Amino acid sequence: MPKYHGVTADGWRWRVADEWRAAFESGAFSRFEDLLRAGRPIKDLKIKRTVEVRVDGREFLVKIYKRRGALQSLRAALFGSRAARELQALLGVLDRGISTLPFVAVGDRKAESCVIIEKASDRVRLDILLATSRRRRKLIEEYGRWARRVHDAGVAQYDFNPTNVLARRADDPDLRLIDFEKVTVGRPPSEADRLRSLAKIDRMIPASRADRLRFLKAYFGGDSSARLRDRAERVVRLAREQRALDARRRRDGCVRENRHYARFKFGRVWGWYRRDAMGEAAIADVAEGRGAWRRVEVARAIEAWRAANGSMVEAPPAAVVVSPGSSRGHLVYGPVAP
Numbered sequence: 001m002p003k004y005h006g007v008t009a010d011g012w013r014w015r016v017a018d019e020w021r022a023a024f025e026s027g028a029f030s031r032f033e034d035l036l037r038a039g040r041p042i043k044d045l046k047i048k049r050t051v052e053v054r055v056d057g058r059e060f061l062v063k064i065y066k067r068r069g070a071l072q073s074l075r076a077a078l079f080g081s082r083a084a085r086e087l088q089a090l091l092g093v094l095d096r097g098i099s100t101l102p103f104v105a106v107g108d109r110k111a112e113s114c115v116i117i118e119k120a121s122d123r124v125r126l127d128i129l130l131a132t133s134r135r136r137r138k139l140i141e142e143y144g145r146w147a148r149r150v151h152d153a154g155v156a157q158y159d160f161n162p163t164n165v166l167a168r169r170a171d172d173p174d175l176r177l178i179d180f181e182k183v184t185v186g187r188p189p190s191e192a193d194r195l196r197s198l199a200k201i202d203r204m205i206p207a208s209r210a211d212r213l214r215f216l217k218a219y220f221g222g223d224s225s226a227r228l229r230d231r232a233e234r235v236v237r238l239a240r241e242q243r244a245l246d247a248r249r250r251r252d253g254c255v256r257e258n259r260h261y262a263r264f265k266f267g268r269v270w271g272w273y274r275r276d277a278m279g280e281a282a283i284a285d286v287a288e289g290r291g292a293w294r295r296v297e298v299a300r301a302i303e304a305w306r307a308a309n310g311s312m313v314e315a316p317p318a319a320v321v322v323s324p325g326s327s328r329g330h331l332v333y334g335p336v337a338p
Helices: 018-025 028-038 069-079 082-095 126-132 136-152 191-202 209-220 225-253 280-287 301-310
Strands: 004-009 012-017 040-044 048-055 058-066 105-108 112-118 155-157 165-167 183-185 261-266 269-274 294-298 319-322 329-333
Touching (some): 004 018, 004 028, 012 018, 058 082, 082 112, 082 183, 126 136, 126 165, 136 155, 136 191, 136 209, 155 191, 191 209, 269 280, 269 301, 280 319
Antiparallel strands (some): 004 012, 012 105, 040 048, 058 112, 105 112, 155 183, 261 269, 269 319, 319 329
């Protein structure tokens, strides 16, 4: 279990893991604001922003929670900041015997709080490994057994799915739970809560129906065939409902600034784009019709954009470009391979 020590530096009150204490007392992290200014912004949302920083050739992610308004300040004073609550959840998870990547430090100051995590160069997100590994069967079975251990340990995560799990490799996954914003540690989840959690996992596994059933077999262990079939049918039904909810959220969310979508204006044209599909550097090319992007002209651009993002059948477009003074525009896909 890592130990965390109190350190004050550069206007922040830190709780720092043992091995990083010197770096905050007199090393690179003692000049934290300079590190942030030199870092690479990853995202900047209403409640938090993420910056990538480099220290001595190592990469770190800094997640900074913005404290907005008197109510949030009062909540932080009474219950601790978001970052402090994340650290508490992480320590609770480790105490239950579930592996994760310990934080480098958490920090607080009057206006905000932050979490610092070192990027794991030897690990990859589990959903990516599941989509690319040739040894998917063994990996899925290990994932199912591990997910059961997490739940039995009394650990519950709101988005307990492969995007919040890191793996080493398919034949030796050494799975680690990450992202503690919405983690609770207490009693093991009820049957209903487990099935809802498994439904969220089911919709995220990039594999065949047989592979998803293999995951449930590994999770439920010695269930009889009839019992397993009943539980699997309930998970499939809940997963279908969750996918429909995801689709509605995407239809609504694709025309709002959030961690997935952003609005742009370039000259007289404007539109929306998916942050994971293109960066700001590509906006000029997309807006002016340059580059290898595939474009589909549509009469009601925003309606078409919302429908495409809510579709559960095909990959959504990267952006929508709306013509000046008109509802017409283009859905932009790609870029097209040469």
